Amino acid sequence: MITSLTNAPAGPHAKELAQRAANRRNAKVGRTVMVKVQRCDGPGKASRWETFKVTTERGMNVISALQQIAGNPVTTDGKKTTPVVWNSGCLEEVCGACTMVINGKVRQSCSCLLDDYAPNEGDTITLEPMSKFPIIRDLWVDRERLFHNLRRVKAWVPIDGTYNLGPGPREHPKDQEIRYKMSECMSCGCCLEACPQFNLEADESKWDTSFIGAHAINQARLFNMHATGKELAMERLDALMGPGGVSDCGNAQNCVKVCPKSIPLTESIAAMGRAVTLASFTKFFRS
């Protein structure tokens, strides 16, 4: 929501946002921007940098810059190369596909405007693949582990099947608002890229004991809040109790800063941390 009526942005990123808005006002259509891309032909292959010249159009984002390059992929050295490989989908920042590291910061490339990041003639914008997931090619990485971790926490409501059994549980609008916010997570992986505890792990057998990540902890909380979802609450807490669980969080709080949907990830981590502690006491005294 727009909370301020002036052009001046507020909040923790105010300075950065104000700078971008200023950039945008000064940027001229038709200027040349250098797009520097970290490229890699496939898993195990060496990376290299290639720089392309892009002529800006009105409202141009990183996706359309890459599309322009794809039509005629020639580097600034005049070398003919292949179109850059990257992942994208909705281009509206709701699918999470086009996440990459832009000028050192992870974000969606569809909502990244060249005017914000490279406002002057000859400015460079740098694109790198996310570093916490195995590379497929160029800017495309394999985020399967992210979905795997949703299975670890059983991120679903265990319904009795698709038969017609009437409505679901009634819910107070305040609870709905909290759940809706948490449910907007598009599994983009920004929180994982920024997390010091979440590291590249190519060996799938280690996924179950490596840090599960803020996104999955948030989903565990989301489903533990739901009247039917609660049915699996203990199993979710079990998954968060073991190695790679919620106690592996180092409280760097980077996740919440990079989340494009402003999901209260640190609140979710704190809530699940408390729930896990409580559950382990209960377990201890029962055993």
Place this chain on the structure above:
Amino acid sequence: MAQRVIVVGGGLAGLAASVRIAEAGLSVDLFSLVPVKRSHSVCAQGGINACNEVARQQGYSEYEHFDETVYGGDFLADQHPVLEMANWAPRIIDLLDRMGVPFNRTSEGYRDLRLFGGSLFKRTHFAGATTGQQLLYALDEQTRRYESEGKVTKYEYWEFLGPVIHDGRAVGIVAQDLRTMQIRAFRADAVVMATGGCGLVYGKSTNSIICTGAAAARCYQAGAWYGNPEMIQVHPTAIPGSDKLRLMSESARGEGGRVWVPGIKQADGTWTKHPKTGADPKTIPANERYYFLEEKYPAYGNIVPRDIATREIFDICVNHGMGVAGENQVYLDLTHRDPDYLARKLGGILEIYEKFVGDDPKFTPMRIFPAVHYSMGGLWTQFTKGSYNPSEPRTKHKSGAAAPIQAAVGQGMAYGEINNMQTNVQGLYAFGEVNFAFHGANRLGANALLSCLFDGLFSGMSVVNYLKDGAPSKAPAEGLPSQPYDDSVKAEQNRVNALLNSVTPNAEPETNPYAIHKELGVEMTAACTVVKSEARLKQCLAKLGELKDRASRIRLGDNASWTNQTLSYARAVQDMLSVADAIAQGSIQRKESRGAHYRTDFPERDDAQFLKTTVARWDPASRGALIAFEEMDHTLIKPAARTYGKVDKTSKKPEPAASHT
């Protein structure tokens, strides 16, 4: 190997089908170009329609929902399937509610409802501004549950290359792993296509980058019929972008937005192009702003119904060349309104504009243009009529009147019949947007999510029964000879090899896939969207002929044998041309105006000749469509004139717009 079903596409329709079929105990192989959670269904914002208790007690009914949908579609939809969909809608909402979708709530904790186009009752359920995303996530979660139990196997980043057809029956598919580029055949006893729309045929649209229509095109070229290809919905207000056109809600006009272009008024009262059309809009004086909607429709001004708004904006830009900066765009101006008011009423949607364009619409006029949004047409499918068969069709339902029937399962379509939503190819089903059923010539807002879910949940059982009682029960796919599979793989491999061998260091526009796609989009947008005419469509067919020829000689710029996106893209461009051809041919031969299809040379609806389904059959010899008009089912409601949208000079209030998102 037990009996298996292949589902192609992991959006709402594909996931609903997967869950339903897996629940019935069959193994599902789910193919998707992207991780299913990133499917295009996430883009649906507005909501999902269903009769509900509040509306019911005010006089609404499933029957009225059915009537609205048929009427909204200008009577081009077969009526029995629409009736069944409307009857099922409330139970679909209940099911998704049980799955945990965070539907907006009333203060008492019931599901909240909003008013949407095409109805006088609140019947649209919603979850914030991302209903499609939330519905998709619920099904993604249920699918993940079945995946954990080993009942669903996902093949994400696999591209469908074509059905394997043996003895006239779909017995599997050929697909390619977009990472390793491996091509292989997969056996299945039935194949469900749930691959969405074809917006990319128009270059840029409101669709996701994966909505090429190529999967449907591959089925069509393999013998599946394509129904009502010419019925393409255009949304009047979208944000132009160099990569895609993002939706701008109609509520911006509702809140006082004024549509104009810079212009110079001549002595005779006509307007001509402004010499400084691209100048900062704030510097254009009031008398050089052409508020063309207000001038042409003094009673309604900017809040004319969406089809009129769409046509007028299109006319100003395309026919008169008066678009802002000479481009296809006009101003949608809210800057005369109090920014405080705007922030309160339109905050969320204005934020989207600012995010992607960089300008704050509270202080700078927005630039907008109509955009291709939804394909009512798609693969042609069959159905078995249900139990409700009045001796003659009833007249149009009066809103709020008692429904002639109380909704019950099986009135519209016979539940579980194996031909429901099956294409003309046995064992090949089409669910969701790729299915031509339900929306006729125009889709009502918030009915798209419903039709996706309905197909998966209702006709999923038809697939199950087909395996149990149909051809696969006698000759399961696992026992078939390997030759049809091997042949299909070989054919696709040959196609890939030819494309890879075409690689050239010099990407001439003549044979460059990006250039061909761009020209295709420009041509289709100009000829086959808002305003069509025989002369222009003939020109379009000539252009398509040229593009087909160039596409047959397409040359790639990348011969990588690993993760070659250019290959996949070029192949899709080639296949999109067959859908484009069907759209253009259908448009030429439907010599009337109906719903989204508007012909300047035939501006009236012509039920005598064209109350029929357009069926496009692929002709391998001409590599184009053979069009026929087939009888359809209008046995429940008598076609009536579709009047909303007509300016009623006696009233200040327009009818609700036909669709919102």
